[in-house]
Amino acid sequence: MPPTAATAAPAGPAVDAATGFRSFTESAELPEPLPEPARAELRLEAVLAALSDPLRLYVVRKLLLEAERIDHPCGWFGIDRPKSSLTHHFRTLREAGLIRQRQYGLSRGNQLRVADLEARFPGLLALVADWRPPAG
Amino acid sequence: MPPTAATAAPAGPAVDAATGFRSFTESAELPEPLPEPARAELRLEAVLAALSDPLRLYVVRKLLLEAERIDHPCGWFGIDRPKSSLTHHFRTLREAGLIRQRQYGLSRGNQLRVADLEARFPGLLALVADWRPPAG
C-alpha cells in the first residue's frame, strides 16, 4: 500500500475505446477493492458453499471463460432476476473470496480471483469450467 | 453385473480377523449398495453443497486418507453427535453421490466413491485431502 502515490491517478482504469471494457494491465490505476478475505483466509467450506448455487456457479464460470483480464458490472451477465437478488449473490461470492469487486463511479466491476483460487485450491476452477447447467 | 452369481455367497464380505475391517478385494461377495446416484448422474452443485459442511468434509477426508479399500460404520468416525444427526449427514453424503453405503446385518458400511468422483470431478478429492478443520 503506497501511502500517497495513487491519489493523483485518474478516477477510473484504462478503458478500451472499442469495447468499453476495462483493462487490468495497469493495476496502479485501479480503485481499492471492496472488503474481501485475503488469500490466506480463504476457507474451502465457504468457497464450496458459494459454488453450490447454480446461479453463482454460472457467474463464476462466465467470468472464468469470458473475462480473464477484464471485469464486468452485474448487468453484463444477463441474469433475469431482480437487482436486489443479484446484489445478494455477488456479495456472497465476494465474501467467500471468489470474486473481487471494484467501484467505478456508478457501476461495480466483478473480477474472478483466479490467481488466489488457483493458489489455494488448485484444480477447483477447472471443475467449474467443465460444469454444465442442470437443464438449459 | 453378473445375473445370479452373487446369491450363493455368504452374507457378509471378507473380514480381517485382526482388525475387524471388511475388505473390498472380492467385490462379488458384497451386499447391494443403498440407493445412490449413478456416476453419470452426479451433479457438481450437489457434491459441493454436501462438502460445504465441515462435519461432512471431515467424514469424506477421513475416508479418503484412512480407508481407501475398507468401509466403516458410522461409529468409527468418532463424531460426538446424536445418532440421528449422523444419519442425516451420512444420508446427505450418499444422496449427493459421495459415499456408498452397504448394510452388513446390524451396522452399515460407508465407503468413499473414489473412482466415480475422480472420473467426474478430477482433482476434487485432492482439495478435500488438503483441507484442515477451522479451529482444532
Next chain:
DNA sequence: TTCCTTGTACGAGTTGCATCGTACTGGAGA
C-alpha cells in the same frame, strides 16, 4: 436542475437445512 442508470439497504415472506429427542426396527448374542 432534472432525469436516467447502477446498484445498495432494509425488511418481509418463504424455504431449506442443521440439530436433536424420542420411539422404533431388526440382527446378534447370551
Next chain:
DNA sequence: TCTCCAGTACGATGCAACTCGTACAAGGAA
C-alpha cells in the same frame, strides 16, 4: 426368549439462506 446395539424414522425447533419489493444513494448526461 430376552436383551443389547447400530442405525432409521419422525417430528419439532431454530437458524440461515434465497427471493423479492420498495425506497434510497450517487454518478453522468441533457
